[in-house]
Amino acid sequence: xxxxxxxxxxxxxxxxxxxxxxxxxxxxxxxxxxxxxxxxxxxxxxxxxxxxxxxxxxxxxxxxxxxxxxxxxxxxxxxxxxxxxxxxxxxxxxxxxxxxxxxxxxxxxxxxxxxxxxxxxxxxxxxxxxxxxxxxxxxxxxxxxxxxxxxxxxxxxxxxxxxxxxxxxxxxxxxxxxxxxxxxxxxxxxxxxxxxxxxxxxxxxxxxxxxxxxxxxxxxxxxxxxxxxxxxxxxxxxxxxxxxxxxxxxxxxxxxxxxxxxxxxxxxxxxxxxxxxxxxxxxxxxxxxxxxxxxxxxxxxxxxxxxxxxxxxxxxxxxxxxxxxxxxxxxxxxxxxxxxxxxxxxxxxxxxxxxxxxxxxxxxxxxxxxxxxxxxxxxxxxxxxxxxxxxxxxxxxxxxxxxxxxxxxxxxxxxxxxxxxxxxxxxxxxxxxxxxxxxxxxxxxxxxxx
Ligand code: FES
Ligand code: FE
Numbered sequence: 001x002x003x004x005x006x007x008x009x010x011x012x013x014x015x016x017x018x019x020x021x022x023x024x025x026x027x028x029x030x031x032x033x034x035x036x037x038x039x040x041x042x043x044x045x046x047x048x049x050x051x052x053x054x055x056x057x058x059x060x061x062x063x064x065x066x067x068x069x070x071x072x073x074x075x076x077x078x079x080x081x082x083x084x085x086x087x088x089x090x091x092x093x094x095x096x097x098x099x100x101x102x103x104x105x106x107x108x109x110x111x112x113x114x115x116x117x118x119x120x121x122x123x124x125x126x127x128x129x130x131x132x133x134x135x136x137x138x139x140x141x142x143x144x145x146x147x148x149x150x151x152x153x154x155x156x157x158x159x160x161x162x163x164x165x166x167x168x169x170x171x172x173x174x175x176x177x178x179x180x181x182x183x184x185x186x187x188x189x190x191x192x193x194x195x196x197x198x199x200x201x202x203x204x205x206x207x208x209x210x211x212x213x214x215x216x217x218x219x220x221x222x223x224x225x226x227x228x229x230x231x232x233x234x235x236x237x238x239x240x241x242x243x244x245x246x247x248x249x250x251x252x253x254x255x256x257x258x259x260x261x262x263x264x265x266x267x268x269x270x271x272x273x274x275x276x277x278x279x280x281x282x283x284x285x286x287x288x289x290x291x292x293x294x295x296x297x298x299x300x301x302x303x304x305x306x307x308x309x310x311x312x313x314x315x316x317x318x319x320x321x322x323x324x325x326x327x328x329x330x331x332x333x334x335x336x337x338x339x340x341x342x343x344x345x346x347x348x349x350x351x352x353x354x355x356x357x358x359x360x361x362x363x364x365x366x367x368x369x370x371x372x373x374x375x376x377x378x379x380x381x382x383x384x385x386x387x388x389x390x391x392x393x394x395x396x397x398x399x400x401x402x403x404x405x406x407x408x409x410x411x412x413x414x415x416x417x418x419x420x421x422x423x424x425x426x427x428x429x430x431x432x433x434x435x436x437x438x439x440x441x442x443x444x445x446x447x448x449x450x
Contacts, residue, residue, distance in 0.1 A: 026395025049074035192340030222425030263307025394426030
């Protein structure tokens, strides 16, 4: 009996059907199976979300001793906690007795986590401080030899207040894995000499679509003027008021993309005019402290992907979004509004208002994006069509000398760089990301490891 090759076999075998057609010079196509195939989803969970570094949270979420938040890394529930001595921990949220989760709230402050099944109790460093009725339990001698503590993740690290974890030990040092992306993260962390804080409140929503629709859209400049018409119209009706996007189709402006190692990337664009962003209140202090070049880059609109599971979106405000794939066609997204510590009250007010206006399911932009993701997922169920045509726009602008000049002034040397007019709508930014994606899923890139 002849059996069709599974996607896993096609991916790891020598089948001509691969996930990409990569002909060089930016001629690059993505197979639609990557958004819909359960076998590919399984490989992604194993190799990307449970097999390497992921962004899991912010130190600013848990500033006080015994603060904690709960989150997920792939299919693994986590607790991020700060113990009584101020040390941060990333613990697997699973009781060592019979596996029940020991922390259930999204966030809190508690000296202990008490398992509600049989009452084993842990402190905020994860130490098991009570096996309930242990003396009466007639345990065998070997029981005392076992660690009953909550299991920490295999690797846990912090960069500029951003927390990363890996469930496997065999990963590069965190700073190596972040590579030049650190320069883009520094542009966020250095906006105040005291760092970045989380504005209270957190968004959480689901969409019926693959996680890579968010990964791509977060750095997709092409969709803005078609998708967000209602937002643009709202801004235009306030013609007297300068806004973040009041010059949004002005083609004298340029914007570009940087694709870094390990799937990370950044989309950048011109700074909004005048005092239309909260950061403009800090301009004088920034010029003095970080100099004119980095101040200008801090003012630029920048969307930065921390592969595989997070993006910082800095335009009308500053959002961190972290996603968790739940199924090939279902994704959870959590969001935070971030701000430099100590910004003036007027700037903070503008930051929150512009955040509410643009982001999240209650804002004017995110619902348009989510509708597109769900529409795309429905359209992608058409098995008769194999290949996307959405990853090569901008190929003729790759390696434009101005793109390298922009990288140089920041002190980075990205794998790929592009600069074009505001409407050029680059899509090539995803090409190095997808080559790395394929490498991590077990199939080396045709162009070698990147
Ligand atoms: Fe936690 Fe039994 S499962 S105490
Ligand atoms: Fe959008």
